[in-house]
Amino acid sequence: MSTDLMSVEHFTLRRKGVAVLDDVSLRLPAGQTLALIGESGAGKSTLAFAAMGLLRPPEVALEGRLMVGDTDIASAPESKLRGLRGTRMGMIFQDASAALNPCFTVLDHLSEPLRRHRGLSRSACRTRAVELLDSVGIADPQARLSAFPHELSGGMQQRVMIAIAMACEPELLIADEPTSALDVTIQAQIMSLLLERVRALGASAIFVLHDLALATQVADRVAVMYAGQIVEEGPAFKVLNHPAHPYTRGLRASAIEFGAERLEPIAGVVPPLSAMPGGCRFAPRCAYATAQCSAQRPPQVTHGEVTLACWHL
Ligand SMILES: Nc1ncnc2c1ncn2[C@@H]1O[C@H](COP(=O)(O)OP(=O)(O)OP(=O)(O)O)[C@@H](O)[C@H]1O
Ligand SMILES: [Mg+2]
Structure with missing residues (x-):
């Protein structure tokens, strides 16, 4: 039995009641x-930021539990x-040029967590930064x-951000689209560096x-999000190569990186959060939807290694 580093239970996050x-x-x-995957607006970044304790009341309303180690992120004092951020958790953002402070040097950036959390002296910070x-x-x-920061290339800035996130050897690293601001040749280098450091x-x-293809290469598990919910979760290889949920199948069929001969985009669009359908949120776009799908939300059910929320399996 492995222990869970993070466990999220019936977690709901509302912005202005939505x-x-x-x-x-x-x-x-x-x-x-x-890996968290899903169309734009699915709530991936929101979940990532919430896990870091960066989305909290009164900005948002939280229900349920979001535990990292033995700390409930939703209720722990700021x-x-x-203390946890930087020591036990590190975060890497999509755009390093926006995340790094233009007035601070690379040494300043790396020294901040080392001094604050490890109490290192100036010279010890320098040695560790190198x-x-x-x-x-x-x-x-x-x-x-x-x-x-402006004296470094985008790829180098992202390497610096990885170094900052790793400075205090966190147990959990959260990276929100860590390579999408970089050009394709650098993306693979940065992703493999990240994985190697983790x-x-x-x-x-x-x-x-x-x-999606990258997700199968770098992740043990994958959670597929749709409109603020997780519709399928399980071993990455299994979920992405043999998807069971109609939405995951749709994502797979529309994924250019899997080399499909004919791409089949998922029909329709994600409904706005303010007008979510009752029942299964994917039902209006799903070829298999029945009256039950529109009426009742499917529960998350575990089948072997995969957890699914769908009435038709
Ligand atoms: N600061 C904000 N204020 C209001 N609504 C927000 C804010 N940030 C995100 N949202 C909304 O929350 C929902 C989830 O957004 P989120 O950024 O988590 O999605 P995502 O899955 O990360 O999308 P993407 O792939 O585009 O990054 C979206 O409907 C978005 O419009
Ligand atoms: Mg996002």
């Missing part, structure tokens, strides 16, 4: 990587969350310490990804 995440349940065993830059493949790390630490990771 459920952006609706009754989400999910478990991430320690040491495993999870001071505890600040090691960290080296670990993320930055050549001549000593010389890069005094660089400002594995080196024995950490768990949540990757928000758009690329």
Whole structure:
């Protein structure tokens, strides 16, 4: 039996009364990587930010539980969350140029968590910063310490962000589309670097990804989100190569990266959050939908290794 590093139970997040995440349940065993996939607006970033404790009341209303280790992120005091972020959890954002402070050097960025959480001296920070830059493949790390973000390429900025997130050796790394702001040749390098660092630490990771083929390569598990809910969750290879939920099948058939000869986009669009259909939220777009689908929300049911929310399996 593995222990769960993160467990989400009946978690609902509302913005101005509208459920952006609706009754989400999910478990991430320690040491495993999870990919969150689904169309734009599904709530992937919202879940990632909520897990970091960055979306909290009064900005949003929360129900249910979102545990990271033994801390309930929804109810923990802000001071505890600040301690957790950087030490036990690290986050990598999509756009490094926006996440890094233009007025701070690379050394400033790396020193902040090392001083705050590890209490390292100035010279110890310098030594550790060089090691960290080296670990993320930055050549001549000593010389890069005094660089400002704008003096680095996009790929290098993302490497610096990985180094910052890894500085205090977190148990959970959350990366929201960590490579989508980079050009294709750099994307693979950065993704494999990220995975290598996560594995080196024995950490768990949540990757928000758009690329389904990439998800099968980098993730142990995948959670497919649709309109604020998880519709299918299980081993990445299984879910993406033999999808069971009609929505996952639709995503697979419309995924250019799987090399389908004829791409079949999913008909229709995601309904607006303010006008979600009752019952199954995917029903209006689903070829298999029946009256039951429109009337009743399908429960999450586990079949073997895969959990599904669908009336027709
Ligand atoms: N700051 C905000 N204020 C109001 N609504 C928001 C805010 N951020 C996100 N939303 C809404 O919440 C829903 C989920 O958004 P989220 O960004 O989590 O989706 P996503 O799956 O990450 O999409 P993408 O693939 O485009 O990044 C969307 O309907 C979005 O419009
Ligand atoms: Mg997003």
